[in-house]
Amino acid sequence: xxxxxxxxxxxxxxxxxxxxxxxxxxxxxxxxxxxxxxxxxxxxxxxxxxxxxxxxxxxxxxxxxxxxxxxxxxxxxxxxxxxxxxxxxxxxxxxxxxxxxxxxxxxxxxxxxxxxxxxxxxxxxxxxxxxxxxxxxxxxxxxxxxxxxxxxxxxxxxxxxxxxxxxxxxxxxxxxxxxxxxxxxxxxxxxxxxxxxxxxxxxxxxxxxxxxxxxxxxxxxxxxxxxxxxxxxxxxxxxxxxxxxxxxxxxxxxxxxxxxxxxxxxxxxxxxxxxxxxxxxxxxxxxxxxxxxxxxxxxxxxxxxxxxxxxxxx
Amino acid sequence: xxxxxxxxxxxxxxxxxxxxxxxxxxxxxxxxxxxxxxxxxxxxxxxxxxxxxxxxxxxxxxxxxxxxxxxxxxxxxxxxxxxxxxxxxxxxxxxxxxxxxxxxxxxxxxxxxxxxxxxxxxxxxxxxxxxxxxxxxxxxxxxxxxxxxxxxxxxxxxxxxxxxxxxxxxxxxxxxxxxxxxxxxxxxxxxxxxxxxxxxxxxxxxxxxxxxxxxxxxxxxxxxxxxxxxxxxxxxxxxxxxxxxxxxxxxxxxxxxxxxxxxxxxxxxxxxxxxxxxxxxxxxxxxxxxxxxxxxxxxxxxxxxxxxxxxxxxxxxxx
Amino acid sequence: xxxxxxxxxxxxxxxxxxxxxxxxxxxxxxxxxxxxxxxxxxxxxxxxxxxxxxxxxxxxxxxxxxxxxxxxxxxxxxxxxxxxxxxxxxxxxxxxxxxxxxxxxxxxxxxxxxxxxxxxxxxxxxxxxxxxxxxxxxxxxxxxxxxxxxxxxxxxxxxxxxxxxxxxxxxxxxxxxxxxxxxxxxxxxxxxxxxxxxxxxxxxxxxxxxxxxxxxxxxxxxxxxxxxxxxxxxxxxxxxxxxxxxxxxxxxxxxxxxxxxxxxxxxxxxxxxxxxxxxxxxxxxxxxxxxxxxxxxxxxxxx
Numbered sequence: 001x002x003x004x005x006x007x008x009x010x011x012x013x014x015x016x017x018x019x020x021x022x023x024x025x026x027x028x029x030x031x032x033x034x035x036x037x038x039x040x041x042x043x044x045x046x047x048x049x050x051x052x053x054x055x056x057x058x059x060x061x062x063x064x065x066x067x068x069x070x071x072x073x074x075x076x077x078x079x080x081x082x083x084x085x086x087x088x089x090x091x092x093x094x095x096x097x098x099x100x101x102x103x104x105x106x107x108x109x110x111x112x113x114x115x116x117x118x119x120x121x122x123x124x125x126x127x128x129x130x131x132x133x134x135x136x137x138x139x140x141x142x143x144x145x146x147x148x149x150x151x152x153x154x155x156x157x158x159x160x161x162x163x164x165x166x167x168x169x170x171x172x173x174x175x176x177x178x179x180x181x182x183x184x185x186x187x188x189x190x191x192x193x194x195x196x197x198x199x200x201x202x203x204x205x206x207x208x209x210x211x212x213x214x215x216x217x218x219x220x221x222x223x224x225x226x227x228x229x230x231x232x233x234x235x236x237x238x239x240x241x242x243x244x245x246x247x248x249x250x251x252x253x254x255x256x257x258x259x260x261x262x263x264x265x266x267x268x269x270x271x272x273x274x275x276x277x278x279x280x281x282x283x284x285x286x287x288x289x290x291x292x293x294x295x296x297x298x299x300x301x302x303x304x305x306x307x308x309x310x311x312x313x314x
Numbered sequence: 315x316x317x318x319x320x321x322x323x324x325x326x327x328x329x330x331x332x333x334x335x336x337x338x339x340x341x342x343x344x345x346x347x348x349x350x351x352x353x354x355x356x357x358x359x360x361x362x363x364x365x366x367x368x369x370x371x372x373x374x375x376x377x378x379x380x381x382x383x384x385x386x387x388x389x390x391x392x393x394x395x396x397x398x399x400x401x402x403x404x405x406x407x408x409x410x411x412x413x414x415x416x417x418x419x420x421x422x423x424x425x426x427x428x429x430x431x432x433x434x435x436x437x438x439x440x441x442x443x444x445x446x447x448x449x450x451x452x453x454x455x456x457x458x459x460x461x462x463x464x465x466x467x468x469x470x471x472x473x474x475x476x477x478x479x480x481x482x483x484x485x486x487x488x489x490x491x492x493x494x495x496x497x498x499x500x501x502x503x504x505x506x507x508x509x510x511x512x513x514x515x516x517x518x519x520x521x522x523x524x525x526x527x528x529x530x531x532x533x534x535x536x537x538x539x540x541x542x543x544x545x546x547x548x549x550x551x552x553x554x555x556x557x558x559x560x561x562x563x564x565x566x567x568x569x570x571x572x573x574x575x576x577x578x579x580x581x582x583x584x585x586x587x588x589x590x591x592x593x594x595x596x597x598x599x600x601x602x603x604x605x606x607x608x609x610x611x612x613x614x615x616x617x618x619x620x621x622x623x624x625x626x627x628x629x630x631x632x633x
Numbered sequence: 634x635x636x637x638x639x640x641x642x643x644x645x646x647x648x649x650x651x652x653x654x655x656x657x658x659x660x661x662x663x664x665x666x667x668x669x670x671x672x673x674x675x676x677x678x679x680x681x682x683x684x685x686x687x688x689x690x691x692x693x694x695x696x697x698x699x700x701x702x703x704x705x706x707x708x709x710x711x712x713x714x715x716x717x718x719x720x721x722x723x724x725x726x727x728x729x730x731x732x733x734x735x736x737x738x739x740x741x742x743x744x745x746x747x748x749x750x751x752x753x754x755x756x757x758x759x760x761x762x763x764x765x766x767x768x769x770x771x772x773x774x775x776x777x778x779x780x781x782x783x784x785x786x787x788x789x790x791x792x793x794x795x796x797x798x799x800x801x802x803x804x805x806x807x808x809x810x811x812x813x814x815x816x817x818x819x820x821x822x823x824x825x826x827x828x829x830x831x832x833x834x835x836x837x838x839x840x841x842x843x844x845x846x847x848x849x850x851x852x853x854x855x856x857x858x859x860x861x862x863x864x865x866x867x868x869x870x871x872x873x874x875x876x877x878x879x880x881x882x883x884x885x886x887x888x889x890x891x892x893x894x895x896x897x898x899x900x901x902x903x904x905x906x907x908x909x910x911x912x913x914x915x916x917x918x919x920x921x922x923x924x925x926x927x928x929x930x931x932x933x934x935x936x
């Protein structure tokens with residue numbers, strides 16, 4: 001219990017620090033005033049404008065104002081759309097999450113078995129092919145692969161739609177999801193494969209595997225119970241963080257496939273200097289990250305009994 | 315043949331590494347009778363652990379058994395198919411490893427690891443297997459076995475873990491247990507307890523026991539017969555009292571002499587000069603030649619294992 | 634007969650570490666191929682002006698009459714455009730060569746600077762220990778717990794557009810990996826007793842750090858360096874593709890691919906395809922080399 005509370009507290013600290021960084025970065029390093037005013041405004045109008053936005057107040061006041069508003073859920077209005085920035089982000093979050101989870105599932109379902117096979121028979125030609133393939137997987141630039149996927153499957157073959165998103169959990173929705181999910185999954189798939197292979201190789205050399213064989217257990221049990229459970233711990237930890245990475249990296253895939261998620265909104269906002277939306281995106285993403293890290297830590301403790309006891313003693 | 319549990323004939327296991335062939339086991343032969351405790355003694359690196367693994371077919375690449383026979387009730391284990399060998403492992407022949415923290419899977423509970431050992435060989439359901447496991451733990455002297463079964467390996471002390479390992483070995487009532495330095499990692503008092511209990515168990519159930527160790531004092535109290543290994547070969551074997559009181563091989567004599575209690579106070583400890591040759595680079599002839607005070611021209615040939623009474627020795631000039 | 638103690642066999646004279654490293658490295662055909670490919674790519678990037686039939690950014694040589702020529706057709710200037718032309722009539726082969734220069738240049742430059750900064754900070758943390766180490770590692774861990782692309786986007790959002798700002802962003806994304814790696818290796822060495830002894834002798838810190846701690850870190854630094862460089866090149870390309878990277882005046886491969894985006898649906902694949910291939914070849918060969926280096930330099934790995 002204490003362990004959970006301690007981790008939550010740590011996470012809150014991280015969120016606060018990041019909010020400070022984001023705030024300082026966006027409002028200090030950039031120059032919000034310069035962006036907003038048009039050339040025709042008189043000095044008096046500019047002054048009134050600045051006052052209205054509170055930009056003439058000292059910095060720490062602005063920050064506290066920002067925090068207070070943020071706690072209320074008010075992160076400002078988008079310059080471009082006029083609507084509350086937070087609402088814009090949250091509207092698009094489901095699309096991004098759908099994409100990220102689909103890619104995550106793909107990466108795990110393909111990556112772990114491939115990696116385990118490569119780890120159990122490290123000298124076989126299939127295993128070497130898998131490893132070289134994994135290097136190809138994380139060398140491929142995601143955006144370029146996306147383009148090629150569209151080219152082949154949508155333009156040349158016409159099997160799948162090239163852009164946009166269908167309704168959730170419908171056949172049409174899945175058809176639209178297929179290419180973007182594969183695109184986003186590729187990089188992570190390669191990483192998961194390598195991770196699973198490394199873990200399996202290390203586990204397979206351990207004495208407890210030899211002992212399991214000495215007990216006369218069937219090879220499938222040895223692999224699926226003894227080895228898998230041991231590699232789950234490091235793999236889960238990394239995978240959890242990778243989920244966060246997927247959500248962030250979906251920016252690229254969303255742009256290529258015109259997938260209506262948060263990432264695409266972010267890029268548009270950066271280009272159009274729509275600061276409130278950028279800030280809202282960053283705040284939400286950082287929050288998501290911290291939550292994911294927290295969940296991963298707790299999962300780690302649940303999966304590895306040694307961690308639980310260590311924390312309990314501490 | 316049928317009165318011996320295990321007969322090992324001229325076992326050879328070589329490791330084919332990039333730097334050459336390592337002859338870890340190079341012509342090892344011995345026998346064990348039911349209920350008998352055989353001590354397999356030798357320095358680190360003499361090949362005794364590999365001998366144990368070879369019997370059960372657990373030698374990993376680049377190692378391979380290249381010759382000999384291992385007869386369990388007349389069946390040659392080395393010629394068996396993997397599936398049949400698996401039926402024997404953990405059932406008729408069980409093994410106890412040196413470091414129980416490594417041999418028990420740290421992320422699985424004890425009951426999981428014991429129940430799976432039972433169910434791999436017996437047609438019982440989980441509940442029955444659990445009861446068998448509980449009984450086995452009681453037999454090795456672990457109190458409150460139910461609680462212990464639900465724990466994880468790291469919650470046990472070293473001695474307890476080793477008792478669990480022995481319990482696992484006994485689960486399917488094996489004809490033979492191979493124990494590879496099981497008490498080396500424990501302290502002396504626990505060691506004594508475990509030795510005593512192991513001996514008792516074997517006498518009661520008629521299980522043969524091969525106890526692999528480098529520690530002569532352990533063997534002295536525990537074993538009925540002893541085989542001394544050096545550089546992959548057996549150099550002497552016989553009844554433990556006879557061998558330890560009147561060793562025939564110069565190496566055995568050296569080993570006995572270097573045990574601190576056998577030395578006089580105030581005088582330097584007796585040592586065998588030199589070191590054991592690397593198994594990848596064995597000199598021709600008798601492997602002990604370079605360190606032997608009795609070496610002669612004849613020792614450039616590998617001596618055969620000769621019978622002297624009901625003992626055996628591999629030497630041209632036995633003591 | 635007196636006892637003879639057998640002498641140990643005389644070892645053969647060892648070859649220099651570098652030679653042994655090289656022979657182990659090139660034992661893998663894949664790695665050798667990747668290394669050769671990388672040398673070719675670097676050569677092409679360095680000598681782009683001599684290898685390219687046209688300077689695609691010299692507007693005098695480019696005419697829109699050549700726009701969207703398919704691969705293999707001849708342009709107005711008379712030379713063969715064997716990879717086709719883009720939407721503005723630029724020869725793809727030339728554009729790729731110049732783009733390689735920029736992609737490789739930015740990636741390597743940012744990597745080297747990040748390496749220098751990260752190494753310095755990592756060494757500082759390892760040597761000083763205590764609260765300095767704790768503080769630095771907290772910052773490093775914090776940054777590394779966020780994916781690189783997110784950090785890059787945050788930085789780009791804050792700093793704005795421009796080549797120098799992209800460089801700064803790339804450097805800031807990478808330094809933490811170097812810092813963590815170097816600190817790890819340096820700490821291992823630092824904890825050895827001879828370092829404590831050297832400190833007692835009041836040897837200057839710089840001597841301890843540079844002569845003892847740093848050499849121990851070289852191997853992991855090289856491995857991380859290669860893999861990070863590939864990552865930096867990929868990141869820069871991604872940012873340029875998204876339109877928040879290098880400006881139009883420094884067209885890296887990412888920008889070329891972005892330019893070809895709009896022509897994809899009409900089947901003019903070559904405008905995006907070939908630059909992508911070049912990018913892939915670059916990144917993959919660096920990764921393959923780095924991977925092999927890691928196998929070769931890591932003493933713990935089983936043979």
